[in-house]
Amino acid sequence: MTCPLCAAPVLAEHAFCEACGHELGAPACAACGAQAVDADGYCERCGLRQPTGRDEAELTLPGGAAAVTHKGLRRARNEDAMALLEAGDVTVAVVCDGVGSSPRADEASAVAVEIAAPALARGTGPAEAFALAGKAVAKLGSSPDDAPACTYVSAVVAGGRATLAWAGDSRVYWLPHGAGPVSAVRLTDDHATSTGEITAWLGADAGDWKPSVRVFEPPGPGSLLVCSDGLWRYLDGHTVPGTAVHPDGRPLDLARELLRHALGCGGHDNVTIVLIPLGGQHG
């Protein structure tokens, strides 16, 4: 056994390298493999900041729904947050995107999904769950000038239809299953100006907002796509290969395919993608 930093011989039972003082038994680096990741999350050999769970994560449910989130290629951290859970016959997805111009936006989005998703799974109405999340995010701010903020979109799938609620520019699309390439059909309207600034959000400076709510009944089998603008900014004119949306295709594969597309287009923002099969034999 040798020290990962100075390569001096070390004994397995030692806590520190006797030659250079490096603490032994630290987590291994994702890039160089040295057991040298320190408490701040940097490798003490190659310097790489280790990816955190939130930087890059995947999630699947037994019922087939899948989600991926990624910090993208331009941002230092992921300020998107997502929740995807099942309760009986109900599937709940919530996606929030931290507002870049607000402080601690990553906390805002994390708190919002943490509060809203379990509430929706318990049967709380979409507007009420939105209000609960809004209250929790508002508490993070000490003043209107220090107000962490995020967008919000929720989808509750039950009994063959989806109830959607949103504020800001995170969106829901419909991807019909088909033989050929398919284009995504948008189901939500952004709360945003023509130049892209959002006009509704969660946060201490948000005012008393009611979310937009819509019930969607699928025309046939397909997948509900819930996503942040890190994906949809690259969806215009983009067609998804039919095979990927095929009833036999795994939603996780389609989610990864969409993520690759977003990163391939530049990955300018955090990307979050949730896919829930809906209609047809999925019920």
Next chain:
Amino acid sequence: MGDQPAFTLQIDQNKYLPLDGREVHAILTVSSTGTVTTTTSVPAEAAEVIIVDTSGSMSGGKIREARQAAASAVQALRDGVNFAVIAGTDTARVIYPRGRTMARASRATRAEAQTAIGRLSANGGTSIGEWLLLARDLLDAHPDAIRHALLMTDGQNNESSDAFARALSACSGRFVCDSLGVGSDWVPAELRKVSEALLGTFDFVRNQSDLSAFFNRITQESMSKTVAELALRVWVPQTATLTFVKQVSPTLLDLTGKRADVNPLTGDYPTGSWGAEEREYHLCVEVPPGQIGTEIRAGWVKLVRPDTQEVLASGNVLAQWTDDLAQSTRINGKVAHYTGQAELHELIQEGLSARAAGHVDVATARLAKARQIAAESGREDTARLLDKVVEVDPRDGTARLRRNVDKADEIELDTGSVRTSRLRQGGEGS
């Protein structure tokens, strides 16, 4: 060390690198926020050696000037400070007190020392290294004190450069030495070596009447130090290279060559003793190429006491690769400012050397460019001195060297070029 001040370390940089970017620059601002003063708390023990050049080149006006300077220095010593006075020729001898121990400053010992200084005459050779070695021996008897020497000379050293370098290296890290240039034919080059090796300043006081104020400042500064010896401990990744570590404020001092390895990735760079003050350092790391979006710690900086390994402050220098030119081309204001200050210093040094060697074109180009940077970065004093050496036509920018340059102006320009200006609040580019 109940009086030890608190330290902070702040890092200014633009962490974004273009895809082929390899160089990471950062300015470290180290502040000691302590309010330890000589009136409100027990001062740290201090030991001061005053060294007077009494070689033959000092005869006439210069030895009178040096005697007055040394007497002023003694006068500025606080009661209780350990001190000694050395007269230097081709050998060194302690002229006060007698023997090889130091005296405790009091009204009586200060008067005795001033009497001894008044009897000094100029005669013999110059071996600055020998003087510093004797100062080291005296100061070594006070290992717990803030150790400091004050050297007064015309800088005309006739020791072999090897012997001088050996002596400097033997004294390095043992005490801090500030130097004062005496006379108008003073040679800055040798004292620059002393300042670099012993982490001190070197100054030229133009008017005799300013000497007392100068010594008051130097000895006050020295006696206000409360922490004897701190180092900047810098880690860089295994595949990276630490290109340089320089003090850039209040003066320029290249610490790169003073590295003491801690382990293969980490080295200590000495910073000398600290009181309540603020200094800035410029660090440059060459990193291997990285992938878009990847963030690394390119440098991990800690302010440490090497004797106890205590970490007083720390910070990260980061690098993140991006294809967004708006991010990667932004230059941090402080990095730009101190890069300019270092360039100004180099231009002045190169310009003065070229001028001395008779290379008129090189000297003119360098000094004219220096004049421009000095004006742009708020160094009015430096710009004024440069105006005495080089004349720039404001209409078309053509420059020519002035014929009759006061030697004192040239020395002041030469010695003063290591002083840097601070970036003005809200300064351009920040």
